[in-house]
Amino acid sequence: MRGPRAAHRPVLSDIAVAVAATVVEVGLLFNDGGRVAALPIAVTALTGAVLLARRRFGVAVTAVTVAAAAGLTAAGYSPGGAPVVVALWSLAETRDRRVSLAVLAPVVVFLVADSVSAPPVPIGAWMLGAYMQTRRRYVRAVEERAATLEREREQLDLIAAQRERGSIARELHDIVAHSVTVMLIGVRGARDVLETEPRVAARTLERVEASAEESLAELRRILVLLRGEHAAETRPQPSLADLDDLVAGFRAAGLPVRLEIAGEPLGLPGGVELSAYRIIEEALTNALKHAGAAAVTVRLTYGRADLEVRVHDDGTGTGEPGPGGHGLVGMRERVAVHGGELEAGRVPGGGFRVAARLPIGEPA
Structure with missing residues (x-):
């Protein structure tokens, strides 16, 4: 206006x-x-x-x-x-x-x-006016094109975010389905020994209760993320237990990765483990393809209330996988679904760093 x-x-x-x-x-x-x-x-x-x-x-x-x-x-x-x-x-x-x-x-x-x-005076005046009109139209066309490109970029980011949410929702669906299966088996076992070994049944039901609370939290996230019906994938989802294999795969591809773990490893909610794994996987993929890094450090820090994930490379890339890439968009979606925080960008000492904090609540 x-x-x-x-x-x-x-x-x-x-x-x-x-x-x-x-x-x-x-x-x-x-x-x-x-x-x-x-x-x-x-x-x-x-x-x-x-x-x-x-x-x-x-x-x-x-x-x-x-x-x-x-x-x-x-x-x-x-x-x-x-x-x-x-x-x-x-x-x-x-x-x-x-x-x-x-x-x-x-x-x-x-x-x-x-x-x-x-004659040159009026003709010159007309030519000046015609030039100014052409220049004004050109500037207007450039501004409109820039606005169109910005709208297209926002739409592409939105589409990428929606796709990532669908992927996260499918993965969480598998986690909840697994937890429900475990609960069902536990309830059946407790029922079988309820009369003969009530203490065993009570301990089993306590574990079922804890699993149910975790599954309920994951289910709430699914309801927030889902924007349509998505068929759940049946393949097992990775966790932090598979991190050594992930790092070894990137080392074999020529990316020197050092893995550091600080704090006491805890049993984490499945959604947090999966999100941490995917964030590390995406950050290492970007470092391999676009950073030209000579060294990459992956550091996991277990705290009482949260899990910190840091991936720092010494390359010259921006951390985002080129035109049309949406790696950082996916990371932000995964962190946001758990109510965490994400920082990504170049660091003063050189290189690119991805730092995520994922709340874990009470240890599982």
């Missing part, structure tokens, strides 16, 4: 141009050294005032300025044609090229025939 200052600029510009054209024209009337009556000055001033409407009524204003110059010439004065030149310039800037060309030809003939102006 244009502000008040932006709206006033064209008006002030039009006034300045009209005043300048009037002053120049009056000066040209006095240029022959003769005495100028009040009538030509008044006509020139009125013509200058008409120039204020040149943006809206370009053809009519041009006609008025030509008529004023013709009248002054017929009365024996020598107008310089400044208002006519300004009107032609504005006409070429604001109107269709064919219209301004159609007006230019007779105006040039008139100015030359009445010795008001040489």
